[in-house]
Amino acid sequence: MHPFGQESPNTGMAGEEEILRLIQKHLDDTSPPPPQGIGDDCATWMPPAGETVLLTTDPVIFGRHFDASHEPEHVGAKLLKRNLSDIAAMGGHPGPAILALAMGPDVQLEWLTRFIDGLATTCTTYNIPLAGGDIASSEPGIFIATLSQTGSAPNPVSRVGALDGSSILVTGALGGSLMGHHLHFEPRLPEGQWLAIQEEVLSMTDISDGLAKDLHGLLPAGMQAILDIENLPVDEAVQATGANAIAQALCDGEDYELLFSLDPQTDLNAFLEAWPFDTNLCPIGSVFRGEPAGILVDKNTGTRIQYGNGYEHFKTTD
Amino acid sequence: MHPFGQESPNTGMAGEEEILRLIQKHLDDTSPPPPQGIGDDCATWMPPAGETVLLTTDPVIFGRHFDASHEPEHVGAKLLKRNLSDIAAMGGHPGPAILALAMGPDVQLEWLTRFIDGLATTCTTYNIPLAGGDIASSEPGIFIATLSQTGSAPNPVSRVGALDGSSILVTGALGGSLMGHHLHFEPRLPEGQWLAIQEEVLSMTDISDGLAKDLHGLLPAGMQAILDIENLPVDEAVQATGANAIAQALCDGEDYELLFSLDPQTDLNAFLEAWPFDTNLCPIGSVFRGEPAGILVDKNTGTRIQYGNGYEHFKTTD
Numbered sequence: 001m002h003p004f005g006q007e008s009p010n011t012g013m014a015g016e017e018e019i020l021r022l023i024q025k026h027l028d029d030t031s032p033p034p035p036q037g038i039g040d041d042c043a044t045w046m047p048p049a050g051e052t053v054l055l056t057t058d059p060v061i062f063g064r065h066f067d068a069s070h071e072p073e074h075v076g077a078k079l080l081k082r083n084l085s086d087i088a089a090m091g092g093h094p095g096p097a098i099l100a101l102a103m104g105p106d107v108q109l110e111w112l113t114r115f116i117d118g119l120a121t122t123c124t125t126y127n128i129p130l131a132g133g134d135i136a137s138s139e140p141g142i143f144i145a146t147l148s149q150t151g152s153a154p155n156p157v158s159r160v161g162a163l164d165g166s167s168i169l170v171t172g173a174l175g176g177s178l179m180g181h182h183l184h185f186e187p188r189l190p191e192g193q194w195l196a197i198q199e200e201v202l203s204m205t206d207i208s209d210g211l212a213k214d215l216h217g218l219l220p221a222g223m224q225a226i227l228d229i230e231n232l233p234v235d236e237a238v239q240a241t242g243a244n245a246i247a248q249a250l251c252d253g254e255d256y257e258l259l260f261s262l263d264p265q266t267d268l269n270a271f272l273e274a275w276p277f278d279t280n281l282c283p284i285g286s287v288f289r290g291e292p293a294g295i296l297v298d299k300n301t302g303t304r305i306q307y308g309n310g311y312e313h314f315k316t317t318d
Numbered sequence: 319m320h321p322f323g324q325e326s327p328n329t330g331m332a333g334e335e336e337i338l339r340l341i342q343k344h345l346d347d348t349s350p351p352p353p354q355g356i357g358d359d360c361a362t363w364m365p366p367a368g369e370t371v372l373l374t375t376d377p378v379i380f381g382r383h384f385d386a387s388h389e390p391e392h393v394g395a396k397l398l399k400r401n402l403s404d405i406a407a408m409g410g411h412p413g414p415a416i417l418a419l420a421m422g423p424d425v426q427l428e429w430l431t432r433f434i435d436g437l438a439t440t441c442t443t444y445n446i447p448l449a450g451g452d453i454a455s456s457e458p459g460i461f462i463a464t465l466s467q468t469g470s471a472p473n474p475v476s477r478v479g480a481l482d483g484s485s486i487l488v489t490g491a492l493g494g495s496l497m498g499h500h501l502h503f504e505p506r507l508p509e510g511q512w513l514a515i516q517e518e519v520l521s522m523t524d525i526s527d528g529l530a531k532d533l534h535g536l537l538p539a540g541m542q543a544i545l546d547i548e549n550l551p552v553d554e555a556v557q558a559t560g561a562n563a564i565a566q567a568l569c570d571g572e573d574y575e576l577l578f579s580l581d582p583q584t585d586l587n588a589f590l591e592a593w594p595f596d597t598n599l600c601p602i603g604s605v606f607r608g609e610p611a612g613i614l615v616d617k618n619t620g621t622r623i624q625y626g627n628g629y630e631h632f633k634t635t636d
Contacts, residue, residue, distance in 0.1 A: 034476060034478065035408075035474065035477075039535075040408070040523075041404040041405075041407035041477065041522075041523055041524060042372040042373055042374040042404050042405060042408045042410065042469065042474070043372070043373045044370045044372055044373075044408070045370070045371045045372075049367065049368070052362045053362065053364065053365055053371060053468070054361070054362055055362075055414065055450065055466070055468065056359065056360040056450065057450070057464075057466055058418075058452050059418055059454055059464075061420055061454055061455075063456075063457070064454060064455060064456070086360050087359075087360060089359035089360070090353075090358070090359050090360045096373065099375075100375045100377055100418075100464045100466075102377060102379055102462045131373065132374065132375070134375050134376050134377060136377055136379055136382060136383075137379075137382060138379055138382070138460065138462065139381070139460060141457065142456065142457065144420050144456065146418045146420070146452075146464045148375055148416065148418075150371070150373065151360065156353065156360070156362055158353040159357070160352065160358075205358075
């Protein structure tokens with residue numbers, strides 16, 4: 001269904017309190033009573049003693065992250081999952097989340113309800129309390145839901161830390177986002193939590209903007225990434241299309257897979273054997289000191305890999 | 319200046335990375351290096367051991383919370399201060415904040431820069447690290463900045479807890495929001511922190527939707543609030559206009575003052591004498607069991623106080 005409409009009951013005909021009641025009803029058990037949940041000035045949370053608190057925020061925006069062709073339940077689920085992917089990328093365990101809604105008066109209450117249902121179901125799946133938030137009106141045609149997600153980790157893994165000679169590995173398969181993976185993915189929480197307690201893991205990130213772009217975030221100053229470009233783990237559906245699968249794996253973005261570096265001393269085969277998950281795990285290259293720094297090099301040809309900029313959320317002139 | 323324009327350099331001509339660089343440059347010292355700050359998948363924070371973590375989110379939206387007549391620096395400052403007021407209302411000490419921007423390609427870079435300058439200056443004033451966030455594009459004419467603010471408190475004060483016979487007190491003066499107070503206020507952080515460690519204080523909130531509406535949040539089931547309506551602390555500028563000052567004090571909203579209840583056994587004069595701040599502190603009434611419950615009663619006439627619904631953020635049909 002379309003998120004916007006004048007004819008049906010919409011948010012402009014309801015007041016803030018009516019919308020809030022509707023949301024609380026559909027959040028049900030995922031919304032704890034105050035002061036932990038909705039109804040007080042702040043949500044409260046007692047993180048595990050001695051652990052570092054993690055904090056991330058990501059929105060879903062109509063026309064940008066979804067459109068009228070997407071099921072509202074899937075949009076609500078995506079909002080939580082894309083934030084959980086950031087928690088996974090630090091090796092964290094998720095805590096409560098808070099939701100800020102900015103929407104036009106023409107948002108249909110049925111669409112909003114189904115969106116909240118999808119968010120609530122996903123909160124239940126991952127055991128996330130939805131602990132508070134804000135509702136505000138914006139212009140017609142606007143729907144922006146911004147989630148802020150907490151987490152905690154005894155030893156969070158930064159993007160920074162790869163060394164000269166580090167292997168680079170990736171979970172899952174790349175390039176399927178435009179074929180639906182951007183809605184139907186699993187944030188790699190157990191994988192990230194396991195990786196964070198392996199001392200061989202030096203740095204980690206998730207792939208939200210595309211392998212090529214996000215790999216730059218792992219590259220220390222003065223280093224290049226040497227990639228086995230022929231053997232990237234490309235999504236089967238992408239391979240089947242016969243399109244430029246490698247380009248999609250490098251640049252499409254929204255894979256929400258984990259990308260990480262290992263200590264150069266690591267026995268790579270032993271590490272792969274110790275991997276306790278069904279999720280695919282694939283070494284894709286290494287990091288080496290080299291000039292010019294900051295580029296990706298094809299392992300087989302020794303030439304610089306040419307690619308776009310990955311997924312730039314803001315660029316309107318591409 | 320107007321936030322939107324086609325003629326000058328605007329965000330649509332820049333990419334996400336250029337905007338991010340601009341923001342980081344203007345945030346300067348308020349943006350710590352990663353992983354505490356911008357540049358990793360999550361911001362990290364080590365809250366004080368044993369304290370409860372607080373979490374709140376509030377946006378500033380063009381056309382709703384500000385318009386082209388407001389200085390962008392003041393809008394940036396307001397974004398942080400309205401979130402800090404929620405932390406103050408629980409008696410918390412603020413931790414790091416994260417910022418989610420959703421804006422049209424016609425947002426002028428100069429306007430955005432001045433907005434960030436105002437936010438950064440205010441972060442410095444209150445010693446808040448701006449530790450991360452997200453930038454996303456929206457439709458032309460849209461500017462929505464959503465801040466999520468952390469805090470911590472050894473003993474957070476909920477809205478719930480007033481008893482039969484509790485006095486109700488308020489800090490500062492009410493009703494000046496439409497005359498500029500909604501931009502130029504001080505979040506009552508030291509006052510909230512002090513109140514949170516007084517065992518006489520049973521419950522607390524901040525006044526964001528107007529005294530009449532927010533007072534309902536403090537009312538336990540089955541109780542009424544008896545208000546000394548003639549002696550409400552009304553903002554001097556409002557009194558000078560000769561307008562219906564009491565109605566403004568009850569309903570305008572965005573006062574960002576603290577409203578709290580005391581244990582009925584409290585020696586009110588001793589409590590007022592112990593108050594260590596220059597900020598005005600005023601007893602405005604009491605909570606009593608009575609029928610019908612949930613109403614406000616004029617102490618002097620014994621009649622029900624009639625008022626609007628306070629400030630409803632969403633209602634478009636008023």
